Amino acid sequence: MLSRITLTLRIAGAAALAGALLSLGPPAQAAVPDTIPLKITNNSGRGEALYVYNLGTQLTTGRQGWADANGTFHAWPAGGNPPTPAPDASIAGPAAGQSATIRMPKFSGRVYFSYGQKLDFRLTTGGLVQPAVQNPTDPNRNILFNWSEYTLNDSGLWLNSTQVDMFSAPYAVGVQRADGTTVSTGHLKAGGYTGFFNALRGQPGGWANLVQTRSDGTVLRALAPLYGVETGALPANVMDDYVNRVWQKYATTTLTVTPFADQPATKYYGRVSGGVMNFTNGSGAVVTSFQKPDAASIFGCHRLLDAPNDAVRGPISRTLCAGFNRSTLLVNPNQPDTTTANFYQDTVTNHYARKIHAQMADGKAYAFAFDDVGQQESLVHDGSPRQAYLTLDPLN
Known part of the structure; x- marks a missing residue:
């Protein structure tokens, strides 16, 4: 089992989730600008500092790198073996109750956010390696964080909320269309965050072992069942x-x-x-x-x-x-x-996916890689996006 996962075009999915799908779509009605605004609203209620990262592949060149708050692309330097520390790509996020706007370039990538501590990214000779918290020695294991996946190209924006790898700090995504209307997805029901963890802990058969907590008692995440099987937390014969x-x-x-x-x-x-x-x-x-x-x-x-x-x-x-x-x-x-x-x-079913969908306000989620079959995925898209939204919700 790999201790960390190399990011190439692992959009979404554990991901392949919306990966190839995110780059598909009808021609845009109007030219999509080189960058669009992403409004980040921190409704988490948490007092820690918030750090935001916009990482991915520049679609015009195929180069991997990160974007700063203005949407300017920065290519990663060469990595090493063992992996070497990546440059600090963090952007200061809004405080609780506040909003901030950054620019999204034409990327196929991820917007990470972390509470209280910056994430530890490394570079190998093959590119960026990302957090793999199923590994107990991963340096990001005790950080509360999550990410959204997106593709912005000449055909528009595809932006999702994903639980393919883990269920953690909740958030919703949205897009303002060319006509000024806004659509969003990814919000939990009231009490849905703790409701999910309580339900998973109450599911017999090893499912409770997917939950990871910090030594101070903070609930960090639930691993997706694939990682539960790979780490022995979930029985290999569960299905x-x-x-x-x-x-x-x-x-x-x-x-x-x-x-x-x-x-x-x-x-x-x-x-x-x-x-x-x-x-x-x-x-x-x-x-x-x-x-x-x-x-x-x-x-x-x-x-x-x-x-x-x-x-x-x-x-x-x-x-x-x-x-x-x-x-x-x-x-x-x-x-x-x-x-x-x-x-x-x-x-006998994927109880992790079952309990996630049960707690979503609109029933939509990316609880496994092909949750888009039958359009059950939490994805927004528009061919001429005016603005994107990332809303960090309370952990309750």
């Missing part, structure tokens, strides 16, 4: 019972996957034979196959559920990943199932 039932069902029943909402005629048909789920097209030809996935593959939407950026396997795998995490594969042989009432109803 086995459900997977076995799915494999048993589709040995005698056909699983129909319609991966593109705008292409209802494109369908693939899955059947389990010899322990392998084979998918055929309308002509009966096998187009891709999947071994029985383990929990790490399901929670990470990778490995045995790898989703390459192609036209067949990737879209089928995305659909399967959503079905396994939401436990909809047994209740509906036609996937993706977009009926939210069917989500997370099995006793």
